Amino acid sequence: MSERISEADVAKVARLARLHLTGEEVQRMTAQLGGMLEHFADVDALDLAEVEPMTQPYPLVNVLRDDVVAPSLDRAEVLAAAPSAEDGRFRVPPIIGLEG
Amino acid sequence: MAGLRDTAAAVRQGSTRAADLLEANLAAIAEREAEIHAFNLVLADEARAQAASIDAAVAAGDDPGPLAGLTVALKDNLCTRGIATTCSSKILEGWRPPYDATVVTRLRQAGAIIVGKTNLDEFAMGSSTENSAFGPTRNPLDPSRVPGGSSGGSAAAVAAGFSAFSLGSDTGGSIRQPAALCGVVGVKPTYGYVSRSGLVAFASSLDQIGPFTRTVADAAVVLDVIGGHDPADSTSIPEVHPSLAVALDQGVEGLRVGRITDLPEGADPDVAERLEVAFDALRAAGATIVDVQVPAFTFGLTAYYLIAPAEASSNLARYDGVRYGLRVDAPDTNTMYGATREAGFGDEVKRRIMLGTYALSAGYYDAYYGKALKVRRLIHDDFERAYRNADVLLTPASPSVAFPFGAKGDNPLAMYLCDVYTIPTNLAGHPGMSVPFGTGADGLPVGIQVLAGTLNEPAMFRAAAALERAAGGAGGAS
Numbered sequence: 001m002s003e004r005i006s007e008a009d010v011a012k013v014a015r016l017a018r019l020h021l022t023g024e025e026v027q028r029m030t031a032q033l034g035g036m037l038e039h040f041a042d043v044d045a046l047d048l049a050e051v052e053p054m055t056q057p058y059p060l061v062n063v064l065r066d067d068v069v070a071p072s073l074d075r076a077e078v079l080a081a082a083p084s085a086e087d088g089r090f091r092v093p094p095i096i097g098l099e100g
Numbered sequence: 101m102a103g104l105r106d107t108a109a110a111v112r113q114g115s116t117r118a119a120d121l122l123e124a125n126l127a128a129i130a131e132r133e134a135e136i137h138a139f140n141l142v143l144a145d146e147a148r149a150q151a152a153s154i155d156a157a158v159a160a161g162d163d164p165g166p167l168a169g170l171t172v173a174l175k176d177n178l179c180t181r182g183i184a185t186t187c188s189s190k191i192l193e194g195w196r197p198p199y200d201a202t203v204v205t206r207l208r209q210a211g212a213i214i215v216g217k218t219n220l221d222e223f224a225m226g227s228s229t230e231n232s233a234f235g236p237t238r239n240p241l242d243p244s245r246v247p248g249g250s251s252g253g254s255a256a257a258v259a260a261g262f263s264a265f266s267l268g269s270d271t272g273g274s275i276r277q278p279a280a281l282c283g284v285v286g287v288k289p290t291y292g293y294v295s296r297s298g299l300v301a302f303a304s305s306l307d308q309i310g311p312f313t314r315t316v317a318d319a320a321v322v323l324d325v326i327g328g329h330d331p332a333d334s335t336s337i338p339e340v341h342p343s344l345a346v347a348l349d350q351g352v353e354g355l356r357v358g359r360i361t362d363l364p365e366g367a368d369p370d371v372a373e374r375l376e377v378a379f380d381a382l383r384a385a386g387a388t389i390v391d392v393q394v395p396a397f398t399f400g401l402t403a404y405y406l407i408a409p410a411e412a413s414s415n416l417a418r419y420d421g422v423r424y425g426l427r428v429d430a431p432d433t434n435t436m437y438g439a440t441r442e443a444g445f446g447d448e449v450k451r452r453i454m455l456g457t458y459a460l461s462a463g464y465y466d467a468y469y470g471k472a473l474k475v476r477r478l479i480h481d482d483f484e485r486a487y488r489n490a491d492v493l494l495t496p497a498s499p500s501v502a503f504p505f506g507a508k509g510d511n512p513l514a515m516y517l518c519d520v521y522t523i524p525t526n527l528a529g530h531p532g533m534s535v536p537f538g539t540g541a542d543g544l545p546v547g548i549q550v551l552a553g554t555l556n557e558p559a560m561f562r563a564a565a566a567l568e569r570a571a572g573g574a575g576g577a578s
Contacts, residue, residue: 005458017413017457018420019450020438032512033455039402039513043471046399046478053473054480056305056335057291057529058554063334077198083427090422095433 004037005030104170104264104318105345108211111169114158118151118169118213121264125171125215128261136238138247138256140176140186142216147171150213164211167325172207173257173266176217177224178309179298180204187300188232189222191444192425201298202333203267203309203326210325215263218253222446223416224274224302226250227518230505231448241283241544245502248278248518251312255282258312265322266312271302272404273497273522275310276534280497280547283536285313285564288522289323290555291529292337295330303411304335306404306526316535316565320344323557339555347558352566353386355559358490361391364398364520368500370540375496378537378548381570382494382563392486392493396478400524401516403479406459406472407527412449413456419444451512480528487553492563495521497534497547521549531557535564537571 010030014021021029075088084091102110110116126144133139154164174180177187179197181204186192200208207214221231229237229252239247240260247256251268255278258266268275270288279286287310294309301307311322324343330336359379367375383389421427421440428439445453459468486493498518508514525532531554534547548567552560 009458010454013454013458013461016461017453018417018434018437018441019445019453020435020442021450025450029451029454032451033458035513036405036455037468040406040468040471043399043402043475046475048471048474048478051474051477053470054477055473057480057527058335058337060292060335060337065331073198078423081195081198081424083421083425092422092433093430093436 005034103315104167104313104321107264108166108168108170111154112158112163116169118154119148121169122147122151122171122213122215125261125263132240132260133262135243136240136256136260137235138173138218138237138253138260138262139216140188140219140234140253141184143183143214147213147215154211154213166210166321167207168211170212170265171215171263172212173216173218173254173263174204174214175220175251175254175266175268177220177269177300178204178267179300180214180217183217185217185300186234187223188220188234189444189446189449190233190426191419191440193233195425197298199298202295202330204298206326218251218257218266220253221250222449223300223412224250224269224271225412225448225452227273227277227515228508229253229278231446233446236505239282239502242502242542245504245544246281248281248498248502250274252278254312255279255284255286258282258284258314265318267309267326268312269299269302269307269309270526271306271408272526273519275312276497276522276532276547276549277518279312279534280545281502283545285316285319285533285535287311287319287323287533288525288531289327289557290337290531292335293327293341293531293555293557294323295333295336297330297332301415303408304415305411306408316561316568317345317348319533320348320561337555341555342558344557344561347561348565350562351386352382352562355382355387355492355562356490357382357387357389357563358392358486358493359389360394360397360486360493360495362393362395362397363495366499366517366520367496368541371496371498371500371546374537374540374546375494375548378494378567382566385566385570387563387566390490392490394482394486394524396475396482397524399475400479400527401520403472403475403527404523405455405516406468407476409452409456410459410469411456413453413460416449416453448512476527479524483524483528483530484553487556491552491556491559493551495549495551497521497549501540501542501544501546525551530554531560533560533564535567537567
């Protein structure tokens, strides 16, 4: 078993990711994620102190469009694809006053 | 078989009917699709209507465009207005996008005919297309084996003659590896070359759309249509790309072809042997072979399997059962999110969301994600140094020929190793392509990967065309 990630870590990350994993899934995931993170030992051995992180491949900055009104998606068409809609809005179960 | 440009020219002149071209594809689909399962959806009626309108336009004296009457299969993570787009995931089953991807718009405007949406590993996460919620795709060259992935359906569609060409997406090798395993040409362009607008996002800083075709020249024809700036994608490169069709005739005289002397080991002997033959072929055609080093290449897999899942965990947060796709009802919203995502995502997608969420979470961000981004810089810079001495680099596209179903078992790492030669290019943002170059074990095709620096597609296509010629023309399996 990897020391890099515990079942408690996995359960916490599952909550953060909004995934309701079963107990069996948590166990399996802990072993698999641990195995993947073990490979990071190679990288831990590198001296990266002076290296600039790279977040994107092509150096474009502040890409903005002109501030002009353009057609957007049709509201009725978009709401028709929703699991539940009401009064021109997406409808969801209660948010306040319950678990969460 | 005529190339795409000649076929489209015949349709534009009225000497070939789009309807007849389409019927030949539909006949092939009727014969073999039940076995191959390249498609999540075949659009026979819509395609027939499109073909009829192309032929009518030609009869009326109009020009339907440079891809007139050519059939295309689209990976099912490319949005098509009013047509189901699933990403081979239960969480999007039945969803009909309200808009077309930019590439889809450009194909339609050029006269191409969409025959269907192709199968993939769920959300493009995999290397065998075994990981689809709707069942695997089989390799048309040997149905007991995988077609590769994640764009396995698109590769199989071209290899089986179901369409004239297809589009896929490549985040870590998902075009080049299945192209190699199915014996077709597959191109991942420079990041930003093709608009990602309407491509369902997996890892936004790595994803690129590209073509599968039977020949290198055909790939150039398709890229000349789908490439170019798009204001709807803020990472789209503004500079105008030169036509790739022109580059094909230039040969490789004087081209510097790099051999990566510190390339990670792991290629099967039959594949390694074809790579040596490829170097010999380019040398014989007038290229100069030079040795280069890309020391950080070997860290590609490790960096990728933090960066791609991190971006995926963020991108896939949108599947929450609120605006589209699956919802599992629950008494409160938070429980609904969890239940929807538990039921809607498959194992591999969950695994990557978990890994990515972990790598981005407080206390681990610097140790994992931050370091991975620094390794990405090393890989990029090492490639850039190599490209000072070489115009293109050759590697295997895949460490092996097509493997049997289940060969990688339940071990995610074994599957990830399929992309050991393709992944570093995505991290660097450079172009790469796989070109069929003869056969290896069991008579199955081997793909040689040609890599080049940013926007150096012309050199990449020159080398690929020379390899194709050396292998005996289209298909390469001589």
